[in-house]
Amino acid sequence: MEQLERMKELAEQLKEASKAYYQEDREIMSNLMYDRLYEELEGLEKETGIVLAGSPTVSVGYEAVDELPKERHETPMLSLDKTKETEALAEFAGEHEVLLSWKLDGLTVVLTYENGALAKAVTRGNGEIGEVITNNARVFRNVPLSIPHRGEVILRGEAVIRYSDFEKINAEIADEAAKYKNPRNLCSGSVRQLNNEITAKRNVYFYAFALVRAEGADFDNSREKQFLWLKSQGFDVVEYRKVTGAQIGEAVQQFSQAVTANDFPSDGLVCVYDDIAYGQSLGRTAKFPRDSVAFKWQDELRETRLREIEWSPSRTGLINPVAVFEPVELEGTTVSRASVHNVSILKSLKLGIGDTITVYKANMIIPQIAENLTGSGNVEIPDTCPVCGGSARIQKVNDVESLYCTNPDCQAKKLKAFTLFVSRDAMNIDGLSEMTLEKFIASGFVREYADLFHLDRYREEIVQMEGFGERSYQKLADSLERARHTTLPRVVYSLGIPNIGLANARALCREYDYDLSRLRAAGAEELSAVPGVGSVIGAGVEEYFADREHNRWLDDLLKELDLQVEEVDESVRNLDGKTFVITGSLQNFANRSELKNLIESRGGKVTGSVTSKTSFLINNDTMSASSKNKKAKELGVEILSEQDFLDRFI
Numbered sequence: 001m002e003q004l005e006r007m008k009e010l011a012e013q014l015k016e017a018s019k020a021y022y023q024e025d026r027e028i029m030s031n032l033m034y035d036r037l038y039e040e041l042e043g044l045e046k047e048t049g050i051v052l053a054g055s056p057t058v059s060v061g062y063e064a065v066d067e068l069p070k071e072r073h074e075t076p077m078l079s080l081d082k083t084k085e086t087e088a089l090a091e092f093a094g095e096h097e098v099l100l101s102w103k104l105d106g107l108t109v110v111l112t113y114e115n116g117a118l119a120k121a122v123t124r125g126n127g128e129i130g131e132v133i134t135n136n137a138r139v140f141r142n143v144p145l146s147i148p149h150r151g152e153v154i155l156r157g158e159a160v161i162r163y164s165d166f167e168k169i170n171a172e173i174a175d176e177a178a179k180y181k182n183p184r185n186l187c188s189g190s191v192r193q194l195n196n197e198i199t200a201k202r203n204v205y206f207y208a209f210a211l212v213r214a215e216g217a218d219f220d221n222s223r224e225k226q227f228l229w230l231k232s233q234g235f236d237v238v239e240y241r242k243v244t245g246a247q248i249g250e251a252v253q254q255f256s257q258a259v260t261a262n263d264f265p266s267d268g269l270v271c272v273y274d275d276i277a278y279g280q281s282l283g284r285t286a287k288f289p290r291d292s293v294a295f296k297w298q299d300e301l302r303e304t305r306l307r308e309i310e311w312s313p314s315r316t317g318l319i320n321p322v323a324v325f326e327p328v329e330l331e332g333t334t335v336s337r338a339s340v341h342n343v344s345i346l347k348s349l350k351l352g353i354g355d356t357i358t359v360y361k362a363n364m365i366i367p368q369i370a371e372n373l374t375g376s377g378n379v380e381i382p383d384t385c386p387v388c389g390g391s392a393r394i395q396k397v398n399d400v401e402s403l404y405c406t407n408p409d410c411q412a413k414k415l416k417a418f419t420l421f422v423s424r425d426a427m428n429i430d431g432l433s434e435m436t437l438e439k440f441i442a443s444g445f446v447r448e449y450a451d452l453f454h455l456d457r458y459r460e461e462i463v464q465m466e467g468f469g470e471r472s473y474q475k476l477a478d479s480l481e482r483a484r485h486t487t488l489p490r491v492v493y494s495l496g497i498p499n500i501g502l503a504n505a506r507a508l509c510r511e512y513d514y515d516l517s518r519l520r521a522a523g524a525e526e527l528s529a530v531p532g533v534g535s536v537i538g539a540g541v542e543e544y545f546a547d548r549e550h551n552r553w554l555d556d557l558l559k560e561l562d563l564q565v566e567e568v569d570e571s572v573r574n575l576d577g578k579t580f581v582i583t584g585s586l587q588n589f590a591n592r593s594e595l596k597n598l599i600e601s602r603g604g605k606v607t608g609s610v611t612s613k614t615s616f617l618i619n620n621d622t623m624s625a626s627s628k629n630k631k632a633k634e635l636g637v638e639i640l641s642e643q644d645f646l647d648r649f650i
Helices: 002-023 031-048 088-091 163-171 183-191 197-199 225-232 245-263 276-280 343-347 410-421 435-443 449-463 470-483 487-496 501-509 518-523 524-528 535-547 548-558 592-600 628-634 642-649
Strands: 070-071 098-104 108-114 118-123 129-131 152-162 204-214 240-243 266-273 290-293 302-313 316-328 334-337 356-360 366-370 392-397 400-405 486-487 560-565 579-582 604-606 617-620 638-640
Touching: 002 031, 031 366, 088 245, 088 266, 088 290, 098 204, 098 225, 098 245, 108 183, 108 204, 118 129, 152 163, 152 183, 163 183, 183 197, 183 204, 197 290, 204 225, 225 240, 225 276, 240 245, 245 266, 266 276, 302 410, 302 604, 316 356, 334 356, 334 366, 343 400, 410 435, 410 449, 410 617, 449 548, 470 486, 486 487, 487 501, 487 518, 524 535, 535 548, 579 592, 592 604, 617 628, 617 642, 638 642
Parallel strands: 486 560, 579 604, 579 617, 617 638
Antiparallel strands: 070 129, 098 240, 098 266, 108 118, 108 152, 152 204, 266 290, 302 316, 302 356, 316 334, 316 400, 356 366, 392 400
């Protein structure tokens, strides 16, 4: 029976995708593809009247991983039935009042308070058994440690990491392949850390979306009053609107206009009856409660033609496939490229040059391929690196196939490594663009980091190069001389150790009293205990310093440097207690990081979003109609230009 075989196939694909997403913090298919396969399976089950044991349409999920203690939920946490039709949402509401709120894209957490104190926090897990993350919840940015109500309180909410923090964390990761794919994956890993110091640094926020129990409290049978009560207890509650079926269309339109400007990730809306008793009287199915439904955005799809697949090597050797297609308009912008992520996804889409594909923006932001309409599958996976011509090999990690360059001397690897080395937060060497570095490497001027400080050997050749001359060469020489005087954290960051950003580098140097020999000798277990490091980074550091070639390069580099100890002038703390948000382009600072470092050196704090706790918003366009300016004006937060900031505080 073909239908039965197809159902088995679909069930396996969906279970593998769910396992990867919920247990392993990785994605093997897009949300859109998952939804389509799920709907196909659901349709076949209705058509045949057969529901297989373990089908994703009746099972809640997978068991949680073993790193943290497990605990069974008092009542199962069911998924929500979903629709993409506004009309279906209006029909669900009917004449009843409903609460329409964001469906946040993070990790669901259950909080329990006893006698006013936070007693327990448990992840959703598989809906029946979750992981105990109480210590981590205590360092969420906005979770109250104590509340006025003294009876038992149990509530559910979503832990999320904001886009601004997500981008900041990714910016500190030099290796493109090691960057987090989306805020949800980052949040899942952050919430489930064994070391809550790491969680604290990730800026996890919690937004309540359901009250399970509040001993001794009466809410007049209204979910909205539950939300208002939760606010009164100090909780941030998910943004919502109270509407009827007749008002659903307008409300959905308002939410859809706001989603692209949000700093927090969301993948739709949730609609729940305000009348608690009525909602509960409807009961539940094996998988879904009947008092609520999820609304997912109708993705704006555009049909286009695949022009080529670019293979982009990274510093680690990973060669990423990127789809290049005829430009189309999506959500108000022109797009022509989308990451295919890995070979497994490339194969599953059966991509071929000239194929007709549909593309969309995931959560209205990130371009993705939705479907291949022709499926020729004629894309050839290269067996050589597009840069060095060395052997390229497919490797399978956790059932995901990816392409890697096997040549340790690959020019792309070297170029990316040198580009990081000379970058502003590393050795800060001006005049060495990626194009210039490529010329120097190709000419044999530079083979290792120390060679950069001996470019005087090739002065005559360099001044004759296109784009160079005596003046440009002298500027470069002066910049190299300044770069000799640097700090150990900058050196450690510049080495390109996987997952090591400047913040991690500083933490490691402080831990080992700026003694590089101790850091080089440290084992993975010891390193993983350093706050902000962890087992993955610790293993990467140990592996890096175990390599003889890496150590030779570092020894040669150190001979060229004058290492200085970073000093903080404790006498200049005029920004203590002040919180800043930086937005827009800068004129007096090279980038936001430079301004941020100045603020923090004077005791201030920099965050990504304007809130009631923000002291100042820095924006050179003080009259801008941007979302951050509007928010600042609403909250009475003063907006400063760079010059205003400098005049007042520096």
